[in-house]
Amino acid sequence: MEKNKSEKYLFRINSKPSFKVGPNSKLLMEYKMTLRSLSLLQWEASIGLMLGDANLQTQNKGKTYRMKFEWGDKNKLYAEHVHNLFNEWVLSSLHKKSRINVNGNTVITWGFQTISHSAFNPLKNLFLNKNHKGIINNLVKDYLSEIGLAYWFMDDGGRLDYNKN
Numbered sequence: 001m002e003k004n005k006s007e008k009y010l011f012r013i014n015s016k017p018s019f020k021v022g023p024n025s026k027l028l029m030e031y032k033m034t035l036r037s038l039s040l041l042q043w044e045a046s047i048g049l050m051l052g053d054a055n056l057q058t059q060n061k062g063k064t065y066r067m068k069f070e071w072g073d074k075n076k077l078y079a080e081h082v083h084n085l086f087n088e089w090v091l092s093s094l095h096k097k098s099r100i101n102v103n104g105n106t107v108i109t110w111g112f113q114t115i116s117h118s119a120f121n122p123l124k125n126l127f128l129n130k131n132h133k134g135i136i137n138n139l140v141k142d143y144l145s146e147i148g149l150a151y152w153f154m155d156d157g158g159r160l161d162y163n164k165n
Helices: 005-014 026-034 040-051 073-085 118-127 139-143 146-156
Strands: 055-057 066-072 095-100 106-113
Touching: 040 066, 040 073, 040 118, 040 146, 055 118, 066 073, 066 118, 073 106
Parallel strands: none
Antiparallel strands: 055 066, 066 106, 095 106
């Protein structure tokens, strides 16, 4: 069975671990043109993830957006799952970050970001107001599906009371 166009380009982009693709490279531009829109699962998950800790970024004054994700070390398996969910939109592997917090403890996080693409622009209209994260009226009623709710719950948890008592 022949691979579709985007799989062929993704293979060429990811074929060498040290191969870096510049943001304006011909290969990356051709690959982006093979991508059209998020799948229904990716779209619904994106709503929940944005209600959680994901965020949107633009590098070209709002022409296109990308999603950025980061989770603590205990959520590495979940980070891998979300990375796999957006596989064709991600050019790098999950990356590990390590830092020392104010208490002197080492904090490890795992994250990744998608490529910038117009497929993420509809999320901007739902979640960004003057480049600040928020939500539009009726977002939950009109856009949150069962899948989105599940990702929101997995992303932010469901504990009612974070106090020790």
